[in-house]
Amino acid sequence: MNENSHSPAGDDADISRLYQQADRSGPPAHLDTVILAAARQAVAARPATRAWRQRWQQPLAAAAMLLLALGVLWQLLPQTPLEQAAQLAAPPSPVVDRASAEAEAKSKRESMAARSAELSLPAESQPPQEKLEARRARSQPSQRQMAADTVSAPTVADTLVQAVPASVVPADGAANPAPKLAEEAPLASAPEAMASMARKRSPVAGDAEPASDLAERALLAPAPQTSQAAAESALSADSAAAPATDETEPVPPAFASQMIGADVPAAAAAPGMLQPAAPAEALRKESARPVVTDDSGVQQALATIDSLRVQDRQGEAQEKLRQFHRQHADYPLLKLYKRYGRAWVDTALAAGTPAAPALTK
Amino acid sequence: MRDESDEALMLRYRDGDAAAFALLYERHKGPLYRYLARLLAGQAAVDELFQDVWLRLVQARDRYQPTAVFRTYLFSIAHNRAMDHFRRLRHPAGGDTADELADDALADQRQLPVSELLHNQRCLQRLLQLLQTLPVAQRDTFLLREEAGLGLQEIADLQACGVEAVKSRLRYALHKLRAGLREFIP
Numbered sequence: 323m324n325e326n327s328h329s330p331a332g333d334d335a336d337i338s339r340l341y342q343q344a345d346r347s348g349p350p351a352h353l354d355t356v357i358l359a360a361a362r363q364a365v366a367a368r369p370a371t372r373a374w375r376q377r378w379q380q381p382l383a384a385a386a387m388l389l390l391a392l393g394v395l396w397q398l399l400p401q402t403p404l405e406q407a408a409q410l411a412a413p414p415s416p417v418v419d420r421a422s423a424e425a426e427a428k429s430k431r432e433s434m435a436a437r438s439a440e441l442s443l444p445a446e447s448q449p450p451q452e453k454l455e456a457r458r459a460r461s462q463p464s465q466r467q468m469a470a471d472t473v474s475a476p477t478v479a480d481t482l483v484q485a486v487p488a489s490v491v492p493a494d495g496a497a498n499p500a501p502k503l504a505e506e507a508p509l510a511s512a513p514e515a516m517a518s519m520a521r522k523r524s525p526v527a528g529d530a531e532p533a534s535d536l537a538e539r540a541l542l543a544p545a546p547q548t549s550q551a552a553a554e555s556a557l558s559a560d561s562a563a564a565p566a567t568d569e570t571e572p573v574p575p576a577f578a579s580q581m582i583g584a585d586v587p588a589a590a591a592a593p594g595m596l597q598p599a600a601p602a603e604a605l606r607k608e609s610a611r612p613v614v615t616d617d618s619g620v621q622q623a624l625a626t627i628d629s630l631r632v633q634d635r636q637g638e639a640q641e642k643l644r645q646f647h648r649q650h651a652d653y654p655l656l657k658l659y660k661r662y663g664r665a666w667v668d669t670a671l672a673a674g675t676p677a678a679p680a681l682t683k
Numbered sequence: 684m685r686d687e688s689d690e691a692l693m694l695r696y697r698d699g700d701a702a703a704f705a706l707l708y709e710r711h712k713g714p715l716y717r718y719l720a721r722l723l724a725g726q727a728a729v730d731e732l733f734q735d736v737w738l739r740l741v742q743a744r745d746r747y748q749p750t751a752v753f754r755t756y757l758f759s760i761a762h763n764r765a766m767d768h769f770r771r772l773r774h775p776a777g778g779d780t781a782d783e784l785a786d787d788a789l790a791d792q793r794q795l796p797v798s799e800l801l802h803n804q805r806c807l808q809r810l811l812q813l814l815q816t817l818p819v820a821q822r823d824t825f826l827l828r829e830e831a832g833l834g835l836q837e838i839a840d841l842q843a844c845g846v847e848a849v850k851s852r853l854r855y856a857l858h859k860l861r862a863g864l865r866e867f868i869p
Contacts, residue, residue, distance in 0.1 A: 334857045336868055337810070341829050344807045348713040349733055357737040361704040364741045365696070376698070 640670035689753030813863040821856035
């Protein structure tokens with residue numbers, strides 16, 4: 323017997339039949355009106371927006387899933403040979419951009435050097451030409467020193483900031499901007515700093531630019547050769563051609579030596595000039611910067627290496643790098659590291675000279 | 684549209700077809716109203732609950748899913764509302780005490796004269812009177828069976844009890860009705 327269907331036997335069926343014969347009346351008419359009106363109103367209040375959403379929900383979800391799957395599949399598929407060829411044939415735009423940027427920076431540096439050459443320095447602070455050449459000869463450090471100097475540039479700047487006499491630093495911080503961080507120092511700022519120093523030669527606190535700022539700018543200049551050229555130009559300039567220097571006080575010797583990278587003894591400072599707290603020898607030592615040859619030949623060689631690397635001619639590129647390194651031994655290794663990666667440069671140099679890894683360590 | 688099932692009509696109404704609701708209402712308004720009218724006491728309460736059940740159906744149309752028979756769904760709403768009504772009145776919805784009271788009432792009715800005609804109007808009136816004397820649980824079970832046409836399992840699900848309990852309630856209800864109608868049904 324089916325459990326769900328209760329079959330009344332005998333008299334029970336009669337009772338059920340009797341019940342079905344009873345009054346079959348329904349609800350009163352006013353209830354029908356009220357309920358049907360409420361049902362219509364509910365439907366009219368919220369038209370087909372819900373129906374539209376429900377109707378399109380599943381197709382839209384399916385389409386979205388399909389798109390996602392296609393996207394993932396597209397990412398997972400290997401590149402076609404055409405795309406690979408297009409990638410290889412594309413010019414190495416970053417290299418071109420970098421080369422043009424460096425060329426632009428170089429022209430800017432040259433123009434700044436020319437500008438700084440117009441500025442005159444006190445005759446007493448100008449070192450002799452022989453000392454300049456000796457200084458240049460001394461500033462050819464080994465590769466290890468060069469890398470160390472480049473890496474520790476902020477430290478050197480800090481040392482110089484401490485060495486600058488406190489009287490030069492303006493007492494009022496609001497009168498002049500705070501000393502800039504080493505990272506914020508503009509490129510090729512040594513001549514510019516020297517020019518600005520020459521323009522603002524007032525030792526009065528509050529009027530002069532912060533000495534620490536000047537020292538940092540001078541030390542963090544990335545192109546010491548440019549600053550040397552500027553110094554030479556400045557030194558060779560006729561002191562009589564700048565009568566304005568007589569009206570203002572001379573540049574402190576420590577700053578002058580920083581700017582021009584020359585040996586300027588503290589005793590050579592003019593009377594009344596501010597004396598630096600640190601000895602000039604220490605400053606000279608700290609300001610010894612490697613000379614970097616940064617001309618168009620360098621950029622051309624680097625661009626050649628770039629193109630060889632792009633063409634996946636690694637062997638030739640490494641050979642070119644070794645040649646470049648032999649020809650331009652003073653070019654900073656850090657720049658090469660930044661450009662090509664340390665591992666690749668080390669590998670290239672190690673292949674040429676067994677002693678190279680020890681130098682680059 | 685008249686041949687469509689209750690579930691299809693409810694889906695149409697959910698999608699905004701008011702005519703589908705009118706058809707549904709036409710199909711089920713009689714059984715539902717009689718179920719409530721014979722389960723509850725008082726015309727006002729019956730009208731109120733009848734309207735409330737349909738309005739709840741209207742409000743819940745967005746959540747309607749045709750997972751069960753529409754008639755079961757509709758009568759489950761009505762059953763729950765009726766039980767709430769009984770709870771508000773603190774009327775016992777079932778149990779032995781109600782059964783004993785009903786038995787006492789039936790004992791008084793046994794003194795009526797016996798008629799041999801099933802279609803006697805008096806017999807029908809007697810049946811409805813006897814129905815009102817049944818305990819609520821038994822009356823509810825009998826009405827769900829007769830008006831909604833639900834099976835034992837559906838009634839058990841609706842009343843949140845076992846099938847055996849439903850069988851027992853139905854058996855008791857029929858037995859008492861039979862005993863009260865012994866004068867009319869030989």
